Amino acid sequence: xxxxxxxxxxxxxxxxxxxxxxxxxxxxxxxxxxxxxxxxxxxxxxxxxxxxxxxxxxxxxxxxxxxxxxxxxxxxxxxxxxxxxxxxxxxxxxxxxxxxxxxxxxxxxxxxxxxxxxxxxxxxxxxxxxxxxxxxxxxxxxxxxxxxxxxxxxxxxxxxxxxxxxxxxxxxxxxxxxxxxxxxxxxxxxxxxxxxxxxxxxxxxxxxxxxxxxxxxxxxxxxxxxxxxxxxxxxxxxxxxxxxxxxxxxxxxxxxxxxxxxxxxxxxxxxxxxxxxxxxxxxxxxxxxxxxxxxxxxxxxxxxxxxxxxxxxxxxxxxxxxxxxxxxxxxxxxxxxxxxxxxxxxxxxxxxxxxxxxxxxxx
Amino acid sequence: xxxxxxxxxxxxxxxxxxxxxxxxxxxxxxxxxxxxxxxxxxxxxxxxxxxxxxxxxxxxxxxxxxxxxxxxxxxxxxxxxxxxxxxxxxxxxxxxxxxxxxxxxxxxxxxxxxxxxxxxxxxxxxxxxxxxxxxxxxxxxxxxxxxxxxxxxxxxxxxxxxxxxxxxxxxxxxxxxxxxxxxxxxxxxxxxxxxxxxxxxxxxxxxxxxxxxxxxxxxxxxxxxxxxxxxxxxxxxxxxxxxxxxxxxxxxxxxxxxxxxxxxxxxxxxxxxxxxxxxxxxxxxxxxxxxxxxxxxxxx
Numbered sequence: 001x002x003x004x005x006x007x008x009x010x011x012x013x014x015x016x017x018x019x020x021x022x023x024x025x026x027x028x029x030x031x032x033x034x035x036x037x038x039x040x041x042x043x044x045x046x047x048x049x050x051x052x053x054x055x056x057x058x059x060x061x062x063x064x065x066x067x068x069x070x071x072x073x074x075x076x077x078x079x080x081x082x083x084x085x086x087x088x089x090x091x092x093x094x095x096x097x098x099x100x101x102x103x104x105x106x107x108x109x110x111x112x113x114x115x116x117x118x119x120x121x122x123x124x125x126x127x128x129x130x131x132x133x134x135x136x137x138x139x140x141x142x143x144x145x146x147x148x149x150x151x152x153x154x155x156x157x158x159x160x161x162x163x164x165x166x167x168x169x170x171x172x173x174x175x176x177x178x179x180x181x182x183x184x185x186x187x188x189x190x191x192x193x194x195x196x197x198x199x200x201x202x203x204x205x206x207x208x209x210x211x212x213x214x215x216x217x218x219x220x221x222x223x224x225x226x227x228x229x230x231x232x233x234x235x236x237x238x239x240x241x242x243x244x245x246x247x248x249x250x251x252x253x254x255x256x257x258x259x260x261x262x263x264x265x266x267x268x269x270x271x272x273x274x275x276x277x278x279x280x281x282x283x284x285x286x287x288x289x290x291x292x293x294x295x296x297x298x299x300x301x302x303x304x305x306x307x308x309x310x311x312x313x314x315x316x317x318x319x320x321x322x323x324x325x326x327x328x329x330x331x332x333x334x335x336x337x338x339x340x341x342x343x344x345x346x347x348x349x350x351x352x353x354x355x356x357x358x359x360x361x362x363x
Numbered sequence: 364x365x366x367x368x369x370x371x372x373x374x375x376x377x378x379x380x381x382x383x384x385x386x387x388x389x390x391x392x393x394x395x396x397x398x399x400x401x402x403x404x405x406x407x408x409x410x411x412x413x414x415x416x417x418x419x420x421x422x423x424x425x426x427x428x429x430x431x432x433x434x435x436x437x438x439x440x441x442x443x444x445x446x447x448x449x450x451x452x453x454x455x456x457x458x459x460x461x462x463x464x465x466x467x468x469x470x471x472x473x474x475x476x477x478x479x480x481x482x483x484x485x486x487x488x489x490x491x492x493x494x495x496x497x498x499x500x501x502x503x504x505x506x507x508x509x510x511x512x513x514x515x516x517x518x519x520x521x522x523x524x525x526x527x528x529x530x531x532x533x534x535x536x537x538x539x540x541x542x543x544x545x546x547x548x549x550x551x552x553x554x555x556x557x558x559x560x561x562x563x564x565x566x567x568x569x570x571x572x573x574x575x576x577x578x579x580x581x582x583x584x585x586x587x588x589x590x591x592x593x594x595x596x597x598x599x600x601x602x603x604x605x606x607x608x609x610x611x612x613x614x615x616x617x618x619x620x621x622x623x624x625x626x627x628x629x630x631x632x633x634x635x636x637x638x639x640x641x642x643x644x645x646x647x648x649x650x651x652x653x654x655x656x657x658x659x660x661x662x663x
Contacts, residue, residue: 009626010627010629031627032627033626033627037626040624041624041626044622139598139599141599142599172620177623186635187635188632188633188635189632189633190630190631190632191630191632192629192630193629193630194625194627195625195628195629197623198621198623198624199621199622200621201618201619201620202618202620203617203619204612204616204617205612205613206611206612206613207613210611218602219604223603223605224601224602224604227610227611264608266607267607267608267609267611270607271612271616272616275618275621316602318602327602328601329601329602330599330600332595332599337592337596340592340595344584344588344592345584345587345588345589346584347584348587349580349581349584352580352583353570356576357569357573
């Protein structure tokens with residue numbers, strides 16, 4: 001006969017059958033459980049304790065080196081940050097989009113894979129510059145020097161390489177949920193908490209989860225300007241690149257998977273958690289996800305980019321070249337921050353005090 | 364003639380003795396025993412010592428202090444028994460029937476303090492709680508003479524405090540602080556007839572006068588300023604990583620398993636704070652005789 005050791009759901013100590021009460025009793029914390037409850041708990045926990053399996057198929061490269069045959073291509077390298085960016089004869093190479101350095105040199109191009117999709121630019125450079133000016137407006141904490149030094153002119157249009165991940169996810173999760181009720185009588189205040197174990201499992205399809213394929217470009221900017229409208233994605237033609245840079249990817253499909261895995265897993269867990277309803281508090285205990293039919297595609301998406309260096313730190317501005325959504329990080333002047341803080345604090349104190357005293361609200 | 368005259372003088376000589384004797388009788392000329400030891404817990408000398416102390420209190424403060432011990436009181440509550448004994452036996456001094464009775468029942472090991480008349484005022488709920496705390500340890504130890512001595516001593520102290528100051532209560536605790544003169548009394552500037560009182564002086568005085576409220580206003584302003592500046596700084600950074608992939612879900616979640624198991628239940632309880640009648644004073648009830656009594660019960 002197989003021997004099974006059950007664990008107490010409350011304190012995890014081994015639990016034994018108590019002949020007196022005819023139920024399973026924990027000697028450590030004193031809670032009693034029905035045998036059937038423990039069996040269900042045990043099974044639910046076993047199911048949830050499997051490990052995640054991220055099943056991705058290997059990306060098959062789209063074959064030939066397209067840049068070599070369809071017109072002149074130049075690769076530019078920046079001497080100060082070693083960033084490499086590819087443009088054709090029509091791109092105006094002026095400033096390095098990664099670090100802002102004005103000197104970039106053309107170099108011989110090595111192979112580059114043909115993308116599966118491309119979304120062409122719909123936002124013009126003028127619109128990008130207007131958005132940039134709007135972003136600087138109304139920011140009283142921006143140091144004066146930053147605004148005057150900035151080079152709105154040199155905002156650059158780049159096709160950023162993205163890996164797009166499709167997969168089917170089977171997710172399982174167990175949650176601890178509880179409901180609390182309070183009441184009191186003349187002598188005591190009582191609090192009763194009911195504890196539950198909620199098991200959930202389900203499957204979801206994810207389509208084209210983007211992870212940017214450029215190590216140099218900070219992921220947080222690329223994620224912040226999501227989403228791109230995929231219905232406008234077209235099969236690749238190098239003609240779309242004319243006048244813009246295209247970034248060379250340096251992150252493999254394989255290397256982009258961890259980020260995609262994380263985001264997909266978080267979403268799957270959140271979706272399951274949203275089905276646990278009717279409780280005062282819900283807490284995730286453990287979960288696992290199994291991916292299947294995992295496929296990666298390679299795409300180029302349009303982004304307007306500007307990097308400004310101020311006092312040794314880089315502050316970037318990124319704009320979705322299709323939807324116009326923009327994000328950025330600006331330096332906040334410490335001096336101005338303190339000035340505003342002091343001004344508001346002092347001003348409020350004086351005004352409220354004057355109203356209180358001379359309006360007769362104080363005794 | 365001489366013999367008859369002598370027999371008339373003798374009763375006349377006794378009159379001053381009787382008069383003096385009448386004045387030395389205890390104030391309660393009803394001859395009720397103040398220490399009624401039905402359970403036989405005290406020796407005769409102990410009983411006499413207690414009775415003498417009680418007589419002093421009656422003379423000093425006009426309060427009737429009674430001790431009653433029993434070996435069982437039947438189905439009655441200790442409160443009812445104490446109240447009824449006090450009322451029906453005729454205890455209580457003066458027109459208000461001022462008094463306090465301490466009943467100890469050995470059979471159920473319960474006690475009760477019953478107050479009446481001015482005793483209700485002097486022995487507040489807080490005061491009885493204090494006396495309970497001091498006397499009950501003696502009862503639990505079996506030192507009944509010690510318990511009653513403590514009880515009478517405390518009654519004396521409570522009566523003195525009520526007479527000199529005010530009855531012990533929440534705002535006048537037994538071990539409370541004592542009066543201290545103000546260490547920093549306000550001394551106005553000496554009068555200067557040529558001094559002109561300007562608006563600046565008015566502002567300065569207003570600030571000093573309302574110093575506490577102004578401090579609160581200043582603290583609030585600092586808080587608001589802090590929050591405002593933090594929000595302004597937050598607006599300077601809009602690039603945030605996206606932890607979810609919710610925009611990329613096709614068709615939504617298809618749930619294949621949803622099972623909720625009830626595990627166990629825990630109940631905790633905390634004792635509620637002992638509340639007197641709101642903010643001090645004494646709570647009262649009516650006994651079977653219809654008179655009002657204050658009181659407190661307990662176990663030892």
